[in-house]
Amino acid sequence: MISRVGIVPETARLWVVRLFAMTRKELLQLGRDVPLLLFLIYSFSLSVYVSGAGIAMQLTNASLLVHDGDHSESSRELIHRFREPYFRFDGEVQDPDDGLRQLDQGTAMVLLDIPPRFHESIHGREPVSVQLQVDTTNAPQGLSAAAYAARIVGRFSFDLALSRLGAASDGNMRMPMVDSAHRVWFNQDQDETWFQSISHILRMITLFAFLLPAAALVREKEHGTVEQLLVSPVTPLQIMLSKVLAMTLVILAATVLATVSVLKPVFGVPIRGSAVLFLLLTALYSFTTAGLGLFAATITKNQAQVGMVALLVISPMLLLSGITTPFGAMPSWVQTLMALSPLRYYIDITYGILLKGIGLDLLWDSVLAMALLGGTMFGLGMWRFRRQFA
Numbered sequence: 001m002i003s004r005v006g007i008v009p010e011t012a013r014l015w016v017v018r019l020f021a022m023t024r025k026e027l028l029q030l031g032r033d034v035p036l037l038l039f040l041i042y043s044f045s046l047s048v049y050v051s052g053a054g055i056a057m058q059l060t061n062a063s064l065l066v067h068d069g070d071h072s073e074s075s076r077e078l079i080h081r082f083r084e085p086y087f088r089f090d091g092e093v094q095d096p097d098d099g100l101r102q103l104d105q106g107t108a109m110v111l112l113d114i115p116p117r118f119h120e121s122i123h124g125r126e127p128v129s130v131q132l133q134v135d136t137t138n139a140p141q142g143l144s145a146a147a148y149a150a151r152i153v154g155r156f157s158f159d160l161a162l163s164r165l166g167a168a169s170d171g172n173m174r175m176p177m178v179d180s181a182h183r184v185w186f187n188q189d190q191d192e193t194w195f196q197s198i199s200h201i202l203r204m205i206t207l208f209a210f211l212l213p214a215a216a217l218v219r220e221k222e223h224g225t226v227e228q229l230l231v232s233p234v235t236p237l238q239i240m241l242s243k244v245l246a247m248t249l250v251i252l253a254a255t256v257l258a259t260v261s262v263l264k265p266v267f268g269v270p271i272r273g274s275a276v277l278f279l280l281l282t283a284l285y286s287f288t289t290a291g292l293g294l295f296a297a298t299i300t301k302n303q304a305q306v307g308m309v310a311l312l313v314i315s316p317m318l319l320l321s322g323i324t325t326p327f328g329a330m331p332s333w334v335q336t337l338m339a340l341s342p343l344r345y346y347i348d349i350t351y352g353i354l355l356k357g358i359g360l361d362l363l364w365d366s367v368l369a370m371a372l373l374g375g376t377m378f379g380l381g382m383w384r385f386r387r388q389f390a
Contacts, residue, residue, distance in 0.1 A: 015238070018233060018234050018238055019238050019241060019242055019245075022234060022238055022239065022242030023242040023245045023246045023249075025242070026216060026242055026243050026245075026246035026247070027246045027249070027250070029216070030212075030216075030246065030247075030250060040208065040250070040254055041254070041257070043204045043207075043208070043254075044201065044204055044254040044255065044257050044258040045257060045258060045261055045262060047200065047204070048197050048200050048201060048204075048258050048262045048263070049197075049262050049266060051196050051197060051199075051200035052193040052194075052196045052197030052200065052262070052266075052267050053193060053266075053267075057140065057192055057196070058144070058190075058192050059086050059141055059144040059145055059148060060085055060086070061084060061085065061086075061087070061088040062086060062087050062088065062109045062110055062141065062145045063088055063090045063107065063108040063109045063110065064082050064087045064088060064089050064090060064108070064109070064110045064111075064112060065090055065091060065092070065093050065099045065102060065108045065110070065111045065112070066079055066082075066089070066091075066092045066093070066111075066112045066113075066114070067092065067093050067094075067095070067096045067099055067111065067112070067113045067114065068092055068114045069113070069114055069115050069116040069118070070114055070115065070116055070117065070118035070119055072118060072119030072120075073119060074118055074119040074122050074123075075114045075118050075119065077156070078114065078130070078152075078153070078156050079112070079114075081152045081155070081156060082110075082112065082149070082152060086145075086148050087110065087145075087148070090108060093111075096111070096113055099111035099113075099133070100133065103133060103135045106135070106137070108135070109134065109135045109141070109142065109145055110132065110133070110134050110135070110145050110149065111132070111133040111134075112130065112131075112132055112149075113130060113131040113132070113133070114130050115128065115129075115130065115131075118130070122160060130153065132146065132149050132150075132153075134146050134149075186355045186356050187355060191267070191268075193267045193269075194267060194268075194269050194355070197262065197263055197267050197269065198263070198269065198350060198351070198354065199323045199324065201255065201258050201263075202323055202343070202346065202347065202350060203318055203323065204254075204258075205251055205254075205255065205282065205285065205286065205289075206289055206314060206317060206318065206343055207310075207314060208247070208250075208251055208254070209247065209248075209251055209285070209286040209289035209290050209293070210289050210290070210292055210293040210296075210310055210313065210314055211293060211306070211307075211310055212247040212250065212251075212290075212293070213243045213244050213247045213290040213293045213294055213297070214293035214294060214296050214297040214300075214306045214309075214310070215297075215303050215306055216243045216246075216247070217240070217243055217294060217297040217298075218297045218300060218301075218302060218303050218305075218306050219303065221297075221301065221302075222301075222302055222303070236382065236385055236386055237382065239385075240294055240378075240381065240382060240385060243290075243294070244286075244287055244290040244291075244294070244378070247286070247290060248283050248286040248287060248290065251282070251286045252279055252282060252283055252286070255279070255282055256279070259271070269354065269355075270354065270355065271353075271354055272353075272354065272355060272356065272357030273352070273353035273354065273356070273357045273358060273359060274353065274359065277353060277359065277360070278349075278350070278353045278354065281346070281349050281353070281363075281367060281370075282346075284367070284370060284371060284374065285342060285343075285346040285349075285370060287374050287378070288342040288370050288371070288373050288374030288377065289342055289343075289374075290378075291373075291374050291375075291376075291377030291378035291379075291380075291381055292313060292342075292377050293306075293310075294377075294378065294381035294385070295377055295380050295381040295384060296309040296310070296313065297381075298381055298384035298385050299384065316341075317341045317343045318343070320334055320337075320338050320341070321338055321341045321343040321344045321347060322338075322343075322344060322347050323343070323347060327344070327347075339369075340373065342370050342373050342374065345366035345367070345369050345370045346366075346370065348363065348366045349363050349366050349367065349370075
């Protein structure tokens, strides 16, 4: 008589062996697709470097032209405050129209126009203003230039007021003052390459975690091999799970490649938290996003349709989940809708582990939400797959 206790472990062993064989098959198929592998390597190496080093969001060395109608001590002091790293003094123009012409041609970004009698008006305690004209063809850079210029001029006026009060009180300030001291956490140098490079990796993980499993499943449907798999000893769960496991392993390897080849050695991005925890949660995110891809594969017939569905799903996720735009600045209905986006939670997890060094004690709610979304989407994909070939 055969013991049932012995049958269950044998069944589990066979189940795992078949899942391993199917996963190996998916990896071998992906390995034969050389163009896709090259694109994958590029997306997690050179593309990360280009995104981090080639896209500047902060204002740096904005070209500044000056029309100084006063040529006084005060005007020279004000001009001297417009210096690097935000502004680059590119010379003085004799006529404001020459400066406007260079703004129109794109050879300068900012034109500072200081009126005559500037020094005399200041010391005569008369109201005086300077004019700043900014090329906002590149709106973020132009608005940043205007904001920095307003701060510089405001600080110049504040220092003048302080000097007057100090002179009136024999150099001793007797009035109360509020001094605002700013402290920057987690990215003390405010190095934007950290944010840009990590954001690009998040985009690539999202894209490939969706497309790779979906394309693998649709390829089986296009070649007619999915019916052959269904009549084999493997179950539909093993068919779908093997694709997710294989592509998750590939994405984890690509993430490690991006971290050790670009993030740390090139940009100096720290990993203040647990690298193992980051990789485990990246695997969970890949599984969650792969569930979306597998569900899309069950409602499409070819890889072109998968690509169209990816545009409809991935684009809103990338634009509205908080990678490029602060999540809190979005309308409330968008924030509510993006609660269904796994990327919304993975962003908090990534920056929390890499830059803040926090663990599961603070990230558990994001991990739980991501796990629930992943299980739900994988279950829906499994249900659709069974129904499609029942």
